[in-house]
Amino acid sequence: MRAGDLFIGIGCMAFLSFSASAQAAEKFEISFPASVHRGPITGRAFVVLTKTDATEPRLVAGSWGDLGPLFGVDANKLAPEQAAVIDESTFGVPVHSLRDIPAGDYFVEAILNIYTEFHRADGHTVWLHLDQWEGQHFNRSPGNLYSEVQKVHLEPAAGYNIKLRLTKVIPPVAVPPDTLWVKHLKIQSEMLTRFWGRPMYIGAIVLLPKGYDEHPNSHYPVIYEQNHFSLLPPFGFSTEDRPISSEQRTMLTNLNRETGYEFYQAWNSENFPRMIAVTFQHPTPYYDDSYAVNSVNNVPYGDALVKEMIPYLEAHFRMTPKPYARVLTGGSTGGWESLAAQVFYPDFFGGTWTLYPDSIDFRRYGTVNAYEDDNAFFEPGHNWVQVPRSIMRTAEGQDEITVQQFSELEAVLGSHGRSAEQIEIWDAAYGPIGDDGYPKPLWDKRTGKIDHRVAIYMHDHGYDLSYNVKTNWATLGPKLKGKIHIYVGDMDNFYLNLAVYKFEEMTKDLHNPECECEFAYGRPMKGHGWQPVTTANLVRRMAEHVEKTSGGEDVKPWHY
Numbered sequence: 001m002r003a004g005d006l007f008i009g010i011g012c013m014a015f016l017s018f019s020a021s022a023q024a025a026e027k028f029e030i031s032f033p034a035s036v037h038r039g040p041i042t043g044r045a046f047v048v049l050t051k052t053d054a055t056e057p058r059l060v061a062g063s064w065g066d067l068g069p070l071f072g073v074d075a076n077k078l079a080p081e082q083a084a085v086i087d088e089s090t091f092g093v094p095v096h097s098l099r100d101i102p103a104g105d106y107f108v109e110a111i112l113n114i115y116t117e118f119h120r121a122d123g124h125t126v127w128l129h130l131d132q133w134e135g136q137h138f139n140r141s142p143g144n145l146y147s148e149v150q151k152v153h154l155e156p157a158a159g160y161n162i163k164l165r166l167t168k169v170i171p172p173v174a175v176p177p178d179t180l181w182v183k184h185l186k187i188q189s190e191m192l193t194r195f196w197g198r199p200m201y202i203g204a205i206v207l208l209p210k211g212y213d214e215h216p217n218s219h220y221p222v223i224y225e226q227n228h229f230s231l232l233p234p235f236g237f238s239t240e241d242r243p244i245s246s247e248q249r250t251m252l253t254n255l256n257r258e259t260g261y262e263f264y265q266a267w268n269s270e271n272f273p274r275m276i277a278v279t280f281q282h283p284t285p286y287y288d289d290s291y292a293v294n295s296v297n298n299v300p301y302g303d304a305l306v307k308e309m310i311p312y313l314e315a316h317f318r319m320t321p322k323p324y325a326r327v328l329t330g331g332s333t334g335g336w337e338s339l340a341a342q343v344f345y346p347d348f349f350g351g352t353w354t355l356y357p358d359s360i361d362f363r364r365y366g367t368v369n370a371y372e373d374d375n376a377f378f379e380p381g382h383n384w385v386q387v388p389r390s391i392m393r394t395a396e397g398q399d400e401i402t403v404q405q406f407s408e409l410e411a412v413l414g415s416h417g418r419s420a421e422q423i424e425i426w427d428a429a430y431g432p433i434g435d436d437g438y439p440k441p442l443w444d445k446r447t448g449k450i451d452h453r454v455a456i457y458m459h460d461h462g463y464d465l466s467y468n469v470k471t472n473w474a475t476l477g478p479k480l481k482g483k484i485h486i487y488v489g490d491m492d493n494f495y496l497n498l499a500v501y502k503f504e505e506m507t508k509d510l511h512n513p514e515c516e517c518e519f520a521y522g523r524p525m526k527g528h529g530w531q532p533v534t535t536a537n538l539v540r541r542m543a544e545h546v547e548k549t550s551g552g553e554d555v556k557p558w559h560y
Contacts, residue, residue, distance in 0.1 A: 001332045001358055001422055001494045001528070025159050026098035028071075029083040030110045032145050032166035040077040041145075042127050043114040044138075044414055045084035047071050047164065049106045057109040058146050061139045062413055062421075064392075064401055068106075069095050072412045075112065083163075084112075091446075093409045103155050110147040110164035113138035115418075118285065119197040122296075124437030128285035128418060133173045133186075133203075135229030135288035136420040138413075142172045175231060181208055182233045185316075186281070189308055195299040196285075202301075202309050203281035206317060207234045209274035210267065211560060218557040219318045221546045223277045223539065224310075224349075226330030226337035229288035234277035235535045236260035237267065255529045256522075258536065266536035273543030274558040276319055280305060286417065286439070287425035292337040293344060293463070297428040297439045306345055324350040324549045327542045331355035331529065332496075336465075339484070343465055346479035351545050353538060355531050356488045358426075361466035361502035362458060365426075366391055366495050368403065370442060370455040377404040377448030395491045395527035404448060411445040427454075430463035466503045470510070477513050482549075485518040485541075489526030496528070497521065 030045045048061040050068035060067040071092035075084045088098045095101055116130040132142040139146075145166035152162055175184055183206040192200035209220060225234045238260030244252075252258065258266075266272055282301055284290040290301035314321045326349045330338040335357030342352040362370040367389045373380055379387040390399040391406050406423065413419035416438040417427055427439040431454050434440040442458070443450045462468040469476060486504075488497045500519065507515040522530035531538060547555050 001496070025161070026088050026101075026154075026156055027159075027161045028086040028098075028108070028110070029161065029163045030086070030112065030147075030166065031081055031083045031163070032078075032112065034080040036145060036167060036169055037080065040079045041075060041112060041114055042077055042117070043075050043112055043129070044072050044418070045075045045078075045086070046111045046113070046138075047086050047108060048111070049101065049108050051104075051106060053107045053149065053151070056149060057107055058111055058139050061109075061111060062137075062409075064406065064409060069093070069101060070409075070412055071098070072414070074415055078112075091408075091412060093412050094405070096408075099156055101154060101156060103153075103157070105151065105153050107149050107151055108162065108164065109149045110166060111139055112145040112166050113141070113414075114144055116198070116285075120299075120437070121195045121197065122433075122437075124433070126285075126416075126437045129420065130198075130285060131229075131283035131288070133175070133201075133281075133283070136283055136286075137288070138420065140170055142170050144170045146170065173231075179239075181237065181239070182206070183208070184231075185313070187309065187312055189304045191300045191304045191308060202304055204309060204313060205231070205233055205279045205281070206313065207237055207267075207277040207279075208317075209276060209558070210272070211274065212318075215274075215557070215560060216318075218274070218560070219320045220274060220276045220558045221325035221327065221543070222313075222319050223275055223542055224326065224328050224338075224341075225277060225279045226292060226328065226334030226341070227279055227289075228333055229281055229283045230279065232279075233260075234279040235263050235539075237264055237277075239264050254526065256531050256534060257529070258534045263535050266534075267539075272536075273540060274560060275539065275543060275546075276317060277539075278313060280309065284425075284428070286428040287420055289333055289337075289425070291333065291340070291425065291429035293340050293429060295429050295463075296433045297431070302341070302344060306341075306348055322553075323348055324551065324553075325546060326350055327546060328352040329355065329538065329542070331357075331531075332494075333358055335486075335496075336360060339465055339486070340463075342480065342483060343468055343476065344462070346476055349483075350549055351483040351542070352485065353542060354484070354486045356492055356496055356528055357486065357500070358494075358496060359499040360464075360486075361499040361506070362455065362464040363466075364495070364498035364502055365442075366403070367498070368443075368450075370450065370458070371452065374450055375448040376407070376443040376450055377402070390495070392493055393491075393495070395489070395493065395525045397491065400493075407443070407445040407448065417441060430458040430461075432457045466499070466506050469503075470506050473510050474512075477510065477515075480515070481513045482516040484515065487520045487522075487531050489522035489528065489530035491525045491527055492530075493528040 048057040050057045115127040147164045186203040241261045282290045293302040294300045328338040338352045339354045388402040392401040410419035417424045520532045
């Protein structure tokens, strides 16, 4: 789950005075010179307004919170010097129109998210943002254009027309160098390239065990960690002892987690199981992460990881290429992926330690019942009042963001499912493809109306993991017995515990064989990110499982 990220940085500020002219309309005109991009651009143009210049407006665009209004409009083959116009008819968040912005002083900045044309193998032609190894963050994606920050005075009653010039280009991402411990890989996927009609890449960050070079005859089991796109090593591994605040320490303690340096100390300690850890990188044109499954919108990312990336890793590192020696973990989005990989590839992986997963039973799609509810925005069963649903809360139970608010944010970030945000990656990963080649949404982002045909598609194609396991237990049972471990806090900030309860209820009815699944719930008031033991001890649990299920194979070579 990624509920908007806050990026803090200092931009180059150009403070310009602005006198409101006597015109009736409110308008921003966004253009770029040929010197920064010679040809026309198809993409989406944004204007973001803030009341302070402490953080460059561009860097908070797309985040949720009291950060400032954001407006977006599609740009179709926008030529140099041609203007994309944002006016009072343009939908925005959290205020819905420029008319709703009070008079006053603001810092404003424009951004142009550039789309790439894909001629897909299914016959559809679509325009989407091609990730530049930044993890689908339009406000810091290399090649995207942005303007200098202007300080303006707005008088909606008098009207205004502000021209913003996109004169800056976001530079390429700097990938961290390899170290003794950490290796970075990026390969072109033949499967994905064939489908998308252009070169497509997947990657991995490999964390090696202590003594890897000194034990050339040792082969190792592997922990595959699923997560959002990141350039950081698995489990936050860090050889640097960075100071943390007392508040950060309290948070880590509440979540049962350690710092990256503390994990490094355990990884490097005596009598610690010597395993290899891998974090996958598989950004899609719809999100920073593909959800690691095959789908009609994202296509064969599941197969690309299992049949291309893992064989590549096993050929280049001394990994034990057997199911018992391949285990999975991950939290949130990565939690769903870790369980999905175990369910969709039950003969390939040897077990999953799934942490606070995105909804694994769609009767609790967050707070929504995808099958029975008619509207995602409001609780059913009320005649005289509308009770908003929440998508995010504090661990104490205070609602922070409603489903409607977050859906409207996605509507501003992109049309046709191109927000590169949370709800719409679920549409892309689980749902059917529309006649226009873009994902069909489970619900309308402006009205909340649920399309039950989409819910049925998700259900029938196995993305409701609870239903998938239940209906296919005769085949899956012998392959999954004792391999599923799921942990979540009882007050998960995104209500993800609700679906885990449903999944556990389902497993109680599984027989021949028994599921032998493990569930643990953090109580009281344990939020998103909780796990029952530290990451180092989680690795120890996975190592014990690998030993237990090794079938008598010699495990001494990776115990030194």
